[in-house]
Amino acid sequence: MKRPLSTRLLLQLQSPTRTLTNPYICTSCFQSRRARFSTSPRLNANPPPPPQSSYALLPSRRLISLSGPDAPHFLQGVITANIAPSTPRTSGFYAAFLNAPGRILNDVFIYPDSNNLLKGKYDGSGGENWIVEVDAQAAETLYKHLKRFRLRAKFDIRLLPEDEMQTWSLWKEDKSKEVGMGWTPHTIPTETVPAPAGHIECVDIRAPEMGKRLLLLGGSKPPAEDTEGLVETDEMSYTIRRYLKGVAEGQDEILRESALPQESNIDYMSGIDYRKGCYVGQELTIRTHHTGVVRKRILPVQLYGAKEDEPQTLEYKPEVEIAAPPAETQIGRFEKRGRSAGKWLKGVGNVGLALCRLEIMTNAMQGEGAGYKEGDEFKFEWKTEDGAENLVKVKAFVPAWHLSK
Template identity: 30%
Template sequence: MPNTTLSNRAVIRLSGEGVRDFLQGLVTNDVALLAPARPVWAGLLSAQGKALFDFILWADGEDVLIDCEAARADELAKRLTLYRLRRPIVIGRGDALAVHWSAEGEAGSPDPRLAALGRRWIAPADGEAADYDERRIALGVAEGTAELGVDKTLWLEANAVELNGVSFSKGCYVGQENTARMHHRDKLRRRLLPVKIVGAPGDEAELRTGEGKAAGELRSQVGDVGMAWLRMEHADGVLTVGSAEAEVIWPQWLQDQTAASA
């Protein structure tokens, strides 16, 4: 069996009375949707609706497990502890557990953001999974601080609507007002999108049009694909980043949903 552990992910366990109600008032998605084998992608935002953390929630009996970026797991646990106040909720690292991924097979559950990304589950660690980030970026699924930043990218700019990361019916959460306003006014002018890169950008990150206009920022790169934060008016055509060229790989899921809403 191939190795499946995502070593750049970690697990936080929340247990105690009222765990789901606690999270319901904080995160972008509807925690009531959580069920065995049905994880939920969500974010914890600033009051302005910008991403502070993104993660996948899992039901584990009465507990909730958070599948999150390993480098910021302790920071996320600390932030949740601040919000907890006097609630009888225990927040701790699930160090005996790891996040697993496979591009195919029947283990685990389909990724809640995009089924084409593959399947994931939580279990004790094995060896490092290969090709996850390259596949994820090529499919246009952004995650983590490198791509979303911290208080830098609006949650809807991470394609949260199209990738099942936000509920507009569940009620209040941190950053809800601005997120809902943007959605209902259709004011999304920038998105995180995958790009095909030809050449070597070097240390450059700024994307420009052929006329030299600022178009956005290259946030990450694996092989010849990258994740870019782009102004939508400049997302068509060839862009430059340093001495390299970049062109948007329009994800099929985004094309389908854009056509459906037209």
């Protein structure tokens, strides 16, 4: 016999698995629901620090294949690097695609497929097969851009499925002299070294100890001889390392049709050849190099609380829970008035990248116009969707490899 409604309600209120605020929701469900929709930060939500010696698959990267006799000539006219130096290339290199006014469309790695691993439409002899590695979010856009300007050039272009070929990054930070791992300017392989038979590779010379990159057919892992002494990790470890070294990558950090090559450190990262022939966007790039002053650059930054002391060294602290500003939030002076000192790009936890005005935020520019003084502090200030005001302080760091350029 079914009990009266009043009796059922009384039993529910007396049950230890019910809450007094809502007799129809049990405690466990209520706690689960509250945790799911809570807006307060979770403790230890940040990823751990990256391993010193490791390798990681990079799902954020996609590949475009250009196969045919006209592929190198076409690429030579649309990228900032030189695809045809004095000796034939057997490994990948860093470069960028620009638009006509000299703004960055995409930062890329370009690899010769000398062994024709992708079995292109045309014979791979003579270095006629090339692979462009680009930000996965922008791969479709770049693919359509290249197809539009191919015209009657004799080469086939194809956006590779994600599982056909993948990008891996390998690194060591133990000052190893092994080529491609503990990188120094004297360990870059010459272009006469034969290409490996089973994969395509590239020393990542954008910054010291960035390691090397491998292109492997889908489902494959780096060879055992390359991963000896390394542990496999995820792409987040690779990303945190990039931020700590001040290396921007992809269109969330190098803003499409807005960023300039020198402001994005493409020149410092060996991505521009100032002695090559004409290419799209060359005029402004060359003029800036010879006559202009680069007053803004992407730098690694550290976020810290409004009541905390300024950090003296750049350090990723996973235990720190701090709110990051929305993308492109302007940098202001802390407790002072003045023009914008830059803007936020992207980060993880308490570290990230920002486009910074050097004369305001650093002592890298001396002389007339330099406004930085020791002890100056800077901030991000913004409102959330519910109207709450947020403020965090930010410190910019000039990497040592900038100063050596």
